[in-house]
Amino acid sequence: MEFFMKNILNIVCYLPLVGMFVLLFLRKENAIRWTANIFGWAGFLASLPLIFAYNNPRYLDTATGMRYLFRTDWIPSIGVQYYFGIDGISLLLILLTTLLGAIAIMSSWTAITTRVKEYYAFLLLMQTAMLGVFMALDFFLFYIFWEVMLVPMYFLIGIWGTERKLYSAIKFFLYTLAGSVLMLLGILALYFHHYSQTGTYTFEILQYHSISLPMELQQWIFLAFFIGFAIKVPMFPFHTWLPDAHTDAPTAGSVILAGVLLKMGTYGFVRLSLPIMPEATKFYLPYLMWLCLIGIIYGALVAMMQKDWKRLVAYSSVSHLGFAMLGVFAATPVAMQGGVLQMVNHGISTGALFLIVGIVYERRHTRMIAQYSGLSHVMPLYAAVFMIMTLSSIGMPALNGFIGEFMILQGTFAVDELRVYAIVAVSGIVLGAAYMLWLYQRTMFGKVEQPENERLADLNWREVFTFVPLIILAFWIGLYPATFLRYLDEPVNKVVERVRGPEFFRQAEKGVLARTPSNPAMAVPSR
């Protein structure tokens, strides 16, 4: 147990990789499927103790506020360390990754029939790479995981994808690579600047959280990082790889892409751009906000006019991620908490929506909206699940989407100079309802007009189980978000303090509620 907890990050990160190697020795397809599923869910279970022991002081590094540190020299001559550690932000994203990873594996059981071994091997490799990104506290390590992730996804789209899969795979790969090369330049610039100032070489990310860079350098590095992350998020105008990749990827690939991969970009902003280059962030803030707003509205309008069900969901991601980024850039505690929460929410709702498309695609081999109508007659349970996830996606109160959206909007609105952005962003909730409900109406309502659809099977048990955790989470976050928000308070406040300065928190607490003693719901349970 002790060993497990000491190495928990390594175990969570590499368990899928171990699974991948185990798969290589198996021959029977069903054995491969079972093994992959077992490793997927084992990975999720292994990540749960991260929550339970979160407040155990033994795993907390008081100097950095990071938890479960694992740190050792790797290439000392150039200051590279093997350095893992997480805080509340990465905690939520890691849990999202392990859960969605397991669900993605489970959802592929019947969908994938060719090259089964390679498929699951790539999925598991993917999992390790993504988890590594959220855990790494060393630029070098971070960059390695960031790039490793590209390879399995490239093959997943290119081999098991549909239609223009090669185009999409190459577009995805080259686009992201172009961004990450710029990011690498930024990292190296930081690295050498740090050396020239202090005389030591280090890639340690947290070291850079407290240095102050000259403004001009900040601006350049910010731009380099921005392009790298904005492509990943994706933000307008770097978003066009997303609809292609999401549409042509196999279902599990889309779930992972939308659910986790995009969050690497948003996470990059929170972990790297904002705290390392706070002044540049403020300098570019109006432009960044406008890009977010364009993403919200543009994504929603384009989504509305799609004829392809999956592409519609893909474009909705552009809109949702616009919201998440708005919250992050607004850099008030509430907005940023909302932004991070919205990353998780988007993973849940859009992940589920891709699974939903995948289910009818597997049965009918078409994604054209016009090919479906009146499905709630033949697939009532499916229709109910789709309704819940639609509502989650459009921000219905009592479901998860609302909490995130509201916090982002309220948090942005509270800053005088950002108020106008919040007001414009509110229009996104109208458009969101329009495109999702129209999609729902076209596919689920009406009569069954295509003879092929008359005998479509409703969800089976396995499919129900893929949705259950997502539905539970959607309601959980919607009804009692305190469980999740309590992990965000401290790390988010740190970033906010870095961007907005410590004065921000020194304003007199004049609000009516601030006078009441600390909120019991926010107290992190101690063990």
Place this chain on the structure above:
Amino acid sequence: MADYFWLIPLFPAAGFALVGLLGLYSNWALRHKLNKRFVHWVAVGVIAVSFFLSCGAVIDLYAARHQESLEKVLFVWIPAGNLPAAGGLARVQAEWGYLLDPLSAVMILVVTGVGLLIHIYSTGYMWEDDGYYRFFAYMNLFMFMMLTLVLANNYLFMFMGWEGVGLCSYLLIGYYFDRKSAGDAGKKAFVVNRVGDAGFLVGLMLLFVTFGSFQYRDVFSAVAGFAPETAALGVLSLICIGLFIGATGKSAQIPLYTWLPDAMEGPTPVSALIHAATMVTAGVYMVVRSSPLFGRAPKVMFVVAVVGAVTALFAATIALVQRDIKRILAYSTVSQLGYMFAAAGLGAFVAAIFHLMTHAFFKALLFLGAGSVYHSTHELDVMKMGGLKKHMPTTYWTMLVATLAISGAPLLSGFFSKDEILWQAWNVHKGIWLVAWVAAGLTAFYMFRLLFLTFHGKERFDTHHPPHESPKKMTVPLVILAILAVIGGYVGLPAMIGHLIGVPNHFEHFLQPAVQAPEGVEHAIGESAFQEWIVTVLSILMAAAGFSVAYLFYLKRQELADRAAKAAQWAHTLLYRKYYVDELYDALFVNRAKDLGNGFWAFDRKVVDGLGVDGSGRLTLWSATLSGLFDLRVVDGIVNLVGRTTDAGSRAMRRLQTGLVQRYALVMIVGVFAFLSLYLWLFRAAP
């Protein structure tokens, strides 16, 4: 019982969960529909429990006059971080908390009472329907959300109920989802409401920034320190504008009323419960709940009153010529809601709630009556009915009561509540009074038109299937509502009659602590009993006029109606086509949004992808080809040139290396000869 009032919304929630989950499960796993009796025992049962709990709680509250409100916080729903607000930092926090005060007491009684009757009615109306469990699950969910809306103790939690009732409205409008029109109507209702909600949300955010809290308690105590914004539009006015935009969406006022007539696609009990008695009144409730805010924003109040009065008249004119019985009632609802807003805008918050209550009784009754007619004739067009009176006596008599009540016939509930609004309008603003007064006449006209066309005159329906009275399950609720429509007004007798017989206005006394009338309004009321009598008589005359014209047109001399319609053909068409507002909105907003979407998509494909991404791809290819050519032609060209030169040189040289001794000898001799000659030629002049 009052201590357990927080259970009131939770029972319907439990009913929803039970019926919904079991229904889905049995559909999916057991392949048969959930037992219908089970469904309605659970669904109606939980509402009955809520109703009795509400009665108990309200009686307790009424008895304990000193204790004006009860609060119960179940848990903290949204605990977020600190934000700059109210001149400092404030914690963004919303409770899952319920508040029972006189205002919410009236609302829960109306909601659970009318709700219970409509649930019972639905067991008859929906009995043949396949989606029985689905219907009742949605209805229970609606009751939960509506009760949450009226019982919430803070704005954000109220917003949850607010959006939740909108969702249920969407689900129930689209209940017959086979029909495209039903799906369209549901979507329209949701999206139009969302437009209003966007305004509501902005108002809410500004409210937090101003007061640092969403709690009614905190907001209303802090707002006491604000002066009324009489001169300019201050922050309170902006908040109120935002909230009122939300109200125009939910309560179907100009400009966001267009969804309500379409909402008639839903089953009739839904129209009665959601689109007449309860949900659509949420906007009125919200404005009255926020009376301390609105009271300090007189300019916005005036806007509210004008929007209300104009909507009352506007919708009434459309109702004059419609043929679909439910649409007539829908426009009537829009119009009556307009009265409520007019009242609220004029500062008569109690009158607004009073009319809300009486309207809930008679309008629910009218819809249920229409449902009863539809149940037996399967017809909605009043032109294809007629003479139903003798076939459906209970339905007829109860509908007659409701029609009298809504028209303002003396001593029925609608008379008292509408009269109070008109009296208030008379006092505050004569122009608004005039508009409302004319609308009252129109109301009497279109309602009696409906009644006469449906129940009197020639039988225009298909006589092969003679209509029949509806089952007891449906008629009993009708009778109870009819009784309420008669006596419901006596809880709030107007001052003039109250003085006469020595009965105070209980309703006003009860509500008083929960609403804050703006300064100056209280004094205006009840100053002159004589004037009040004049106003009353005028409204009675107006209603009588409306009735008489309807009587003349649709009972006595039908040809007059046709002649009138012909004479003003353009006006008739304009009204019948509802002023073309739907077409206008489609042209202005819906189609433009679609165009924009298509345009942006084309931009994505042509510019971002075509020029940017694929363009740079092509650029790379092209430059690669170019550098390939460069390699081939220039770099390799040079290399090859060297090679070829060498080759050519070697070829030339090879000639020398033939291996023939004679040739070598020849070359040697020629060489020697040549050099010798050269030597001689060069040095010939030397000596």
